[in-house]
Amino acid sequence: MASRSRGAAEPGGERELLSAGDVARTIARMAHQVIEKTALGADVDDPPVLLGIPTRGTSLATRLTERITEFSGVKPPTGALDITLYRDDLRRKPTRPLASTRLPDAGIDDRVVILVDDVLFSGRTVRAALDALRDHGRPRAVQLAVLVDRGHREFPIRADYVGKNVPTSRSEEVHVLLSEVDGRDAVVLRDKGVEE
């Protein structure tokens, strides 16, 4: 499988898009981009707030925060934003369990909020996150950071920070694996086979 560096995954098969090392380097690069775009430095007293969308977005937000702190010397507040109750597809799936929402004590009013998620696909999760955010306060601006952008948007939504753009077909699935949740770091492309 390692020899197949380009092209689609075989039917029913899987292909690694990013290795553990690639994931770490990608997050480091995204951290630099956040610092540059938000002009983060020692003189900034209102650093952006990073909110991860559970489950893997939360882990990514934590890692991104660590890198940003390391490179800029400023530790941005971090939290989690569960969007389950704001989804528009609740009635299409069995009942979903809730994940936790943690916001910084200072809140998000008048701050720049960066939403962090693993994969940007239809944009529906981000739309739900924007709705959820509105019930928690009024940020000055909202930005979006994703590890993988796989295309197929169904909303006029784009990311401000993208780890890797991956052209995919709808019959494929992109899985971000993180050691906190999955035991190892990787991004893999799986073919669902002859579905739909």
Added chain:
Amino acid sequence: MKHLLATDGLDPDLATAVLDTAEGLKKTLLGREVRKLPTLRGRTVITLFYENSTRTRVSFEIAGKWMSADVVNVSSGGSSVGKGESLRDTALTLAAAGADCVIIRHPASGAAHRLAGWLAGTGTSVVNAGDGTHEHPTQALLDAATLRERLGTLKDRRVAIVGDVLHSRVARSNIHLLAALGAEVVLVAPPTLLPTGVKTLPVTVSHELDAELPAVDAVMMLRVQAERITGPAGPGGSHGGFFPSAREYSITYGLNEKRLRLLPEHAVVLHPGPMLRGMEIASVVADAPASAITEQVRNGVHVRMAVLYHLLAGEEEK
């Protein structure tokens, strides 16, 4: 989940999932200015109450409204029930009018089950909010949520249910749910106020409150249900011969300040309400730090939100 009719036979995993959802909702709403979620937008919830109620009806209404459902309240007094319409016709009318969920309280045991049967083909969910002396499942769920919050878990915790078990749907629902979640239940009541067939329930029975208190993690006090007690008046009032007098009942089975001191430090006092201060529970006990009575009401809203979420938010079950 299609209906919530009883805790007897409720899957423990499902009960735990509902309690987890309730806990998540409580955390999500904590300290928020806007206590409104869009989750049940466009769903219609009807409360159909044939008996008096403050907390159950209000907390279902708030639960529905906080999740953006449209909530309509029907009570037997102001509806066609007063003109003699049957329960079946009322139910079919509400379903035809577009109810996604009917929450029913009725003086007859089994009313919610009958309703669920009549509405089988309609896609309308039914929640039992108390049927006669049978069950009151959301009360048991909110009691479990409160105990879980205070005690950490229900596994191997000992809970005493004290008082009028015979007429109490709250006790019946709690017995089944607590047992399913791994707690030990001891019923403390005069022999006259225990149901027949108590031996078939997953409980132990005692008539000595003082002997049980030092060993329990929680004590749940029940109201003597005067409105369900019918029979010849005893010398101390109309108690249908179940106990000699209110005063004697209070002395033998009431939770007073002296008995509160018999409880372990961590023990929790619960009461489903409405309480009769001075009868089954002393006023100082109801307001003591060990009492979780107002927390029960607060958790009631979150638990009922969770129940509506599990009934109405997922894909439709057949």
